[in-house]
Every structure is written in C-alpha cells, then in structure tokens.
Amino acid sequence: MLALADGTVFHGYSIGAPGQVTAELVFNTSMTGYQEILTDPSYAQQIVTLTYPHIGNTGINAEDVESNGVQISGLVIRNCPSTYSNFRAQQSLPKYLQKNGIVAISDIDTRKLTRILREKGALGACILVGDDEASAVKQAQAYQGMQGQNLVADVSTKEAIRWQEGTWHLGSGYSSGHAKEYKVVAYDFGVKSNILRLLTDAGCEVTLVPANTSAQEILSMQPDGVFLANGPGDPAANSQAIANVKALLKHKIPLFGICMGHQLLALALGAQTLKMKTGHHGANHPVRELKTGRVFITSQNHGFAVDASTLPSNAEVTHISLFDGSLQGFELTDQPAFCFQGHPEASPGPHDIIVLFQKFTNLMQSAKKS
Numbered sequence: 001m002l003a004l005a006d007g008t009v010f011h012g013y014s015i016g017a018p019g020q021v022t023a024e025l026v027f028n029t030s031m032t033g034y035q036e037i038l039t040d041p042s043y044a045q046q047i048v049t050l051t052y053p054h055i056g057n058t059g060i061n062a063e064d065v066e067s068n069g070v071q072i073s074g075l076v077i078r079n080c081p082s083t084y085s086n087f088r089a090q091q092s093l094p095k096y097l098q099k100n101g102i103v104a105i106s107d108i109d110t111r112k113l114t115r116i117l118r119e120k121g122a123l124g125a126c127i128l129v130g131d132d133e134a135s136a137v138k139q140a141q142a143y144q145g146m147q148g149q150n151l152v153a154d155v156s157t158k159e160a161i162r163w164q165e166g167t168w169h170l171g172s173g174y175s176s177g178h179a180k181e182y183k184v185v186a187y188d189f190g191v192k193s194n195i196l197r198l199l200t201d202a203g204c205e206v207t208l209v210p211a212n213t214s215a216q217e218i219l220s221m222q223p224d225g226v227f228l229a230n231g232p233g234d235p236a237a238n239s240q241a242i243a244n245v246k247a248l249l250k251h252k253i254p255l256f257g258i259c260m261g262h263q264l265l266a267l268a269l270g271a272q273t274l275k276m277k278t279g280h281h282g283a284n285h286p287v288r289e290l291k292t293g294r295v296f297i298t299s300q301n302h303g304f305a306v307d308a309s310t311l312p313s314n315a316e317v318t319h320i321s322l323f324d325g326s327l328q329g330f331e332l333t334d335q336p337a338f339c340f341q342g343h344p345e346a347s348p349g350p351h352d353i354i355v356l357f358q359k360f361t362n363l364m365q366s367a368k369k370s
Helices: 034-038 093-099 110-120 133-142 193-201 215-220 239-249 260-268 352-369
Strands: 002-004 020-028 046-050 074-076 103-106 123-128 161-163 182-188 204-210 225-228 255-258 273-289 295-306 315-321 327-332 337-340
Touching (some): 002 133, 020 110, 103 123, 215 239, 239 260, 260 273, 260 295, 260 337, 295 352
Parallel strands (some): 020 046, 182 204, 182 225
Antiparallel strands (some): 273 315, 327 337
C-alpha cells in the first residue's frame, strides 16, 4: 500500500523489495528514461511516482545508470509489464528493484495521485508491503520534510577521481571524449554521470572531488574552471559548500553551476532559496532565454528554487521557467560565473540546453587568453 500524509491510501502490487519506506513523494512527467531517474542522486530520500503509465517495458541494462546505484527511496507506477523487450536489456525492472532493496508499488491510479500532489504539493508518504493502513499513514504523517536536510554527504564521492568517459554511441558504447583543452574540477554534490560525460565531450579534463573539498584545495589544482554539480536536499543546509563557493568567487575563476550548484552560487552571493510546492521533475519543461527569446525544452529535477528578487545587482537573470515564471538561470556581470537550474543534458530528456557546456568552455578560453 501507499499512504500519504493527508490520510489517502492506495492499494496495489509490490514489484520491489519487501518492507517499508518513508520519504517525500514527488511526481515525474518524463515519458522515457526510468532507469536514469532511478539512479539520479538528486532523488535521494524521495519516493518518485512516474506519470507515464507503462514503466519497465524496456527492462534494465548496465549502461544507462547515472550513478553508482539506485538513489530513489521508493517507486510508484501505474503498470509494470510482465515482459520486457530491448536489444540492450539484461534484467527486468522488478528484479533490479529487488536486488537493490527498493520498495515499489504498481497498479495504482497515478493520475489521481498526481492530482493530489499538484493540489497539495509534495507530501510525506509511506510504501508498506503489508496490510497495516494505520501504521503506514502514521509513518507518512511523521515525515519531517526536506527543508533543512543536508543530503549531499550521502551521495558525494569520498575521494577525488579522474573522469574520462564521454557520451554513449550506438555500436561503440561510451567514448573517451575529445582532445582535452581545459582542466576542470567538478564538485560532486550528487552529480549525474552524463553531465560529466558532456564535460568530457566538450574537451574538459575532469577531476571529480568530494563536496567538502576546500576552496584552497581546488585552487591548488590550478583548474581552468570549476563546475558545481546537481544534488539532493536543501541547498541552504550546505554551509560548508556555500563558504567554498564564496571563496572561489574572490578569485574570479570561471564557474558553472547546475541545479544544486545554481542554488549554492546564489546563496554564496547572499540570495535566498525557497521550497517549491511540487518542484520541477520531468523532461518537458519550457525555459525562455531572456536575451534572445529562444525557448528551450529542458530536463528538470529540483524541489527548491532561488528567489530572484534576492539576487544582488551584479547577477543578471538569463532564463525563466515558462511553467511558473521561476528563476532558471543567471550570470554575473563582473566575473565569469553563470548557472542553470535544470539539468542541461539528456539522461533522460531533450538536448536543447547542451549549449551551456560550450558557454563554459568559451569562458575558460577567454580567461586563459587574458
């Protein structure tokens, strides 16, 4: 069963591990890419319901993971097909969930569930394999929420590593990227692998470092640029990361932040973040670039946003969401630093906003020349 903090209970079938799990429940509107969603570290301590009705029909393969394992706390879907078919598939979705200890439920009315979340916002929820409704509702209501939670340490790498893998190509697998022209240090707040692959494709020699790495350690590596990755939890709870970004800003080194990195850059500038009602989770979010009027369809996964009205005068808004008008990007007018709220890559989702990686390399090129 799936119990919500408002007392609503759904009954369905277990397709994952036995037991129970309690976490924040959000919905994702992507039509493809369920394996990438399951392994996205930005979903740590969240139960995800997928609005697309048929999940599991292409199975699971070893190449489409976005981290070192399943990151979601639980999964809610409408229908899990009894068979799967794809030339790369190696196992079924239920077996993958069971192997990774993920509690999951199928055969519930996800349209009704999504309407509840749309009206009331993200809720505490409990998936329970059993028949104790009262216990499940009590656990859902006891959930304290995502605000104030620092989850970055749970998903960040524990040691610095060199990342050399480029994007995937049919018939040849993952490439080694292009010639390395720029030395980039990437903060791992919960980064997705495909983001690192796109940096590699853009000609970056990438070193991935733990989230608590000091600014002094970063500067000692003499990078051409610093990348601030995505990640889970409340950005304002990451005081150490905010302090490190502040220190880096003093050196005017090229900075590129996405998702959590976007929020941390804003906080380092003295801006404020806020918890969104439902958040943005999906691969069809329209974003307008203010200078050109161009609209990008983007991949999104965040429950917090930057309050644009609190940005300092040297921060120029570059992108806004066409769903709700929320801030999607800004850049600094007095130094080479910019950021974007969504995930500028395609795992899963569209490729439109990949142009931001070129913007980052252009900044590093200009900095090297000067």
